Amino acid sequence: MMLDSTTCTATAPSVSAKHAVRLDGIGKSFGDVTALRDVWLKINHGEFLTLLGPSGCGKTTLLNMLAGFLTPDTGEVFIGNDCVTEMPPHQRDIGLVFQNYALFPHMSVAENVAFGLKMRKIPREEIRRRVAEALENVRLGAFGDRKPRALSGGQQQRVALARALVIRPRLLLLDESLSALDKNLRSDMQVELKEIQRRVGITTIFVTHDQGEALSLSDRIAVMAHGEIQQLSTPAEMYRSPANSFVASFIGDINQIGGMVERIEGEEALLVLGANNLRLAVPLSRCQGVKAGDGIRLFVRPEHLRLTQEGGQLRGILRARSYQGTHVEAFLDVDGADLVRVRLNRPGLAEALSQGAELGLDIDAAECLVFPQEDKQP
Amino acid sequence: MKAKHKKLLARTGATVLITLILLFVSVPSVVVIMSAFNSTAILSFPPQDLSLRWFERAVTYRDFQRGFINGLIVTAWTSGIALVIGTALAYAIDRFQFRGKDLLETILLSPLVIPHFTIGLGVLMLASQVSMRGSFATVILAQVILVLPFVLRSVYVSLRNLDRRYELAAASLGASPLQVLLRVDLPLLLPGMFGGWLFAAILSFNEFSAALFVTSHATQTLPVAMYTYVREYTDPTMAAISTIFIVTTSITLVLANRFLGLRKVLAIEESK
Ligand SMILES: Nc1ncnc2c1ncn2[C@@H]1O[C@H](COP(=O)(O)OP(=O)(O)OP(=O)(O)O)[C@@H](O)[C@H]1O
Ligand SMILES: [Mg+2]
Numbered sequence: 001m002m003l004d005s006t007t008c009t010a011t012a013p014s015v016s017a018k019h020a021v022r023l024d025g026i027g028k029s030f031g032d033v034t035a036l037r038d039v040w041l042k043i044n045h046g047e048f049l050t051l052l053g054p055s056g057c058g059k060t061t062l063l064n065m066l067a068g069f070l071t072p073d074t075g076e077v078f079i080g081n082d083c084v085t086e087m088p089p090h091q092r093d094i095g096l097v098f099q100n101y102a103l104f105p106h107m108s109v110a111e112n113v114a115f116g117l118k119m120r121k122i123p124r125e126e127i128r129r130r131v132a133e134a135l136e137n138v139r140l141g142a143f144g145d146r147k148p149r150a151l152s153g154g155q156q157q158r159v160a161l162a163r164a165l166v167i168r169p170r171l172l173l174l175d176e177s178l179s180a181l182d183k184n185l186r187s188d189m190q191v192e193l194k195e196i197q198r199r200v201g202i203t204t205i206f207v208t209h210d211q212g213e214a215l216s217l218s219d220r221i222a223v224m225a226h227g228e229i230q231q232l233s234t235p236a237e238m239y240r241s242p243a244n245s246f247v248a249s250f251i252g253d254i255n256q257i258g259g260m261v262e263r264i265e266g267e268e269a270l271l272v273l274g275a276n277n278l279r280l281a282v283p284l285s286r287c288q289g290v291k292a293g294d295g296i297r298l299f300v301r302p303e304h305l306r307l308t309q310e311g312g313q314l315r316g317i318l319r320a321r322s323y324q325g326t327h328v329e330a331f332l333d334v335d336g337a338d339l340v341r342v343r344l345n346r347p348g349l350a351e352a353l354s355q356g357a358e359l360g361l362d363i364d365a366a367e368c369l370v371f372p373q374e375d376k377q378p
Numbered sequence: 379m380k381a382k383h384k385k386l387l388a389r390t391g392a393t394v395l396i397t398l399i400l401l402f403v404s405v406p407s408v409v410v411i412m413s414a415f416n417s418t419a420i421l422s423f424p425p426q427d428l429s430l431r432w433f434e435r436a437v438t439y440r441d442f443q444r445g446f447i448n449g450l451i452v453t454a455w456t457s458g459i460a461l462v463i464g465t466a467l468a469y470a471i472d473r474f475q476f477r478g479k480d481l482l483e484t485i486l487l488s489p490l491v492i493p494h495f496t497i498g499l500g501v502l503m504l505a506s507q508v509s510m511r512g513s514f515a516t517v518i519l520a521q522v523i524l525v526l527p528f529v530l531r532s533v534y535v536s537l538r539n540l541d542r543r544y545e546l547a548a549a550s551l552g553a554s555p556l557q558v559l560l561r562v563d564l565p566l567l568l569p570g571m572f573g574g575w576l577f578a579a580i581l582s583f584n585e586f587s588a589a590l591f592v593t594s595h596a597t598q599t600l601p602v603a604m605y606t607y608v609r610e611y612t613d614p615t616m617a618a619i620s621t622i623f624i625v626t627t628s629i630t631l632v633l634a635n636r637f638l639g640l641r642k643v644l645a646i647e648e649s650k
Binding site for chain 2 (some may be wrong): 067068069088089090091092093094095096098100101104105106115116119120163164167
């Protein structure tokens with residue numbers, strides 16, 4: 001039996017599915033707009049996967065396909081062993097949490113949580129027990145009789161989570177579920193969500209356009225742009241080795257300096273950078289598809305630049321600095337680059353600097369990334 | 379200082395204007411209500427002595443009693459039928475694409491375009507064809523046509539305000555489309571449906587011009603009975619029954635407002 005075939009045939013139930021979710025070549029257009037383009041994705045059991053990308057890149061469309069609200073134009077959707085491409089939403093056993101929670105306003109908190117169980121015709125006694133358990137699980141045991149609008153945003157969020165989890169779904173989908181919360185509550189909820197998710201062990205797909213949230217919560221991140229998955233990897237790998245210049249500039253802060261490849265020598269590419277023709281040798285493993293004579297862009301994160309008073313590989317004028325608590329960020333005007341952002345871990349040094357001072361920068365070449373000049377910038 | 383002055387002037391002006399408008403609007407009602415308590419048999423204003431005899435006559439007069447009962451029958455059927463059809467049509471217009479939808483929407487959502495007496499006349503002519511002149515069915519048919527737009531509009535506005543994510547959430551929790559309709563949509567649309575129904579009921583009970591065409595002596599509603607009465611007698615009985623009308627309608631609206639909010643009842647909440 002071919003588990004990886006793209007036809008919509010259910011595998012025998014005795015064979016346990018290799019992946020919790022599998023998307024095989026999903027495509028979807030709305031009129032002229034291509035929302036998804038040939039998306040292939042495999043999600044492991046119990047994995048916390050985040051879909052990250054700018055507005056309009058197709059995250060919600062992808063989620064709607066998993067939930068059954070949309071049918072793909074091409075490709076198949078598998079949940080466990082079942083091909084669910086054409087299955088209506090109410091048969092899919094999926095937990096869903098929206099950004100605005102969508103708690104039923106005409107039902108109490110307990111009735112909201114009980115809804116999915118009632119639909120499953122579960123005996124009343126068991127419903128009562130499981131609702132109490134679910135509310136306890138999100139620390140809202142005492143709130144069952146309240147109406148949703150009498151709860152704070154964070155509490156509503158937890159009710160929505162309890163309502164989705166109480167049916168013991170095969171898959172949990174969260175669409176920008178934390179975006180409506182203020183910053184403090186949001187980081188509390190992130191911790192709580194992750195904790196509950198791990199405890200329940202449920203496969204989770206989380207949609208956000210907040211890269212910080214994605215980095216801190218996910219087992220793996222899928223960065224999307226223009227309806228395509230640009231990169232699928234762990235947060236650490238995504239941060240250190242972005243697959244293309246789009247991912248590089250989308251995840252975390254990063255500086256860009258234009259230049260060209262002078263020649264390739266052994267395991268290193270020799271670059272000529274900026275207006276002052278700085279020469280820099282970068283390991284080939286950090287270069288993507290470049291050859292001698294190509295125009296390139298060098299990407300380097302603020303923490304991989306070292307500020308010096310004298311010397312330095314690049315020289316620039318200090319334009320601004322901002323105090324960030326744990327560190328200070330300095331912005332330098334370097335010829336041939338946008339304002340370069342540098343991270344200083346010794347605030348003492350920053351204070352000694354005055355605006356307009358000319359300073360040097362040393363680049364940690366082993367941490368740089370080099371992409372072709374013409375790399376697609378979605 | 380000057381700006382403050384201007385503001386004060388504007389506010390006083392607005393108050394005076396609003397008071398005048400309210401007076402202007404309520405003067406006829408006030409005149410009628412006061413003359414209802416007149417002791418003499420002449421329909422006059424201001425009243426000479428106070429008395430309740432015209433109220434007594436109004437509630438004991440056979441035609442008014444019958445008109446009242448007929449009115450209740452017609453109103454109950456009319457508002458009920460209009461509620462069912464109006465809700466179904468509003469749902470269809472909101473959710474489905476079909477040919478002639480725009481035309482239907484325009485006609486049904488803009489009452490007032492076709493005069494009541496036109497509908498009365500039309501229904502009368504149709505009823506004559508099938509020899510159903512003056513039957514309750516005929517009266518109810520005419521009234522349903524009249525009040526349908528109001529129910530439709532009220533439910534339609536509620537539907538537009540309904541967040542579709544409630545339906546998606548319910549579906550994801552395992553509710554079939556029918557269950558979504560019954561357990562999520564219907565409860566959330568209830569205030570709008572009730573508002574539309576109430577409006578239809580009040581309109582139908584008060585409606586005159588169409589009813590004049592389609593009722594017979596046996597099925598005449600209260601407004602028609604009142605009209606017939608006025609043509610024969612001119613005593614304050616009319617004023618008394620008008621007063622009862624005004625008071626009953628006001629109480630109904632106040633109660634509806636109290637429990638539902640007038641905005642919802644009149645469906646003047648526009649979609650978000
Ligand atoms: N029902 C629809 N009709 C027409 N176009 C649509 C529809 N739904 C989505 N689109 C388009 O498809 C593209 C992807 O939309 P989608 O909602 O999936 O984006 P998203 O990644 O969720 O964005 P956001 O972060 O803003 O929520 C967008 O260009 C959008 O305009
Ligand atoms: Mg979205």
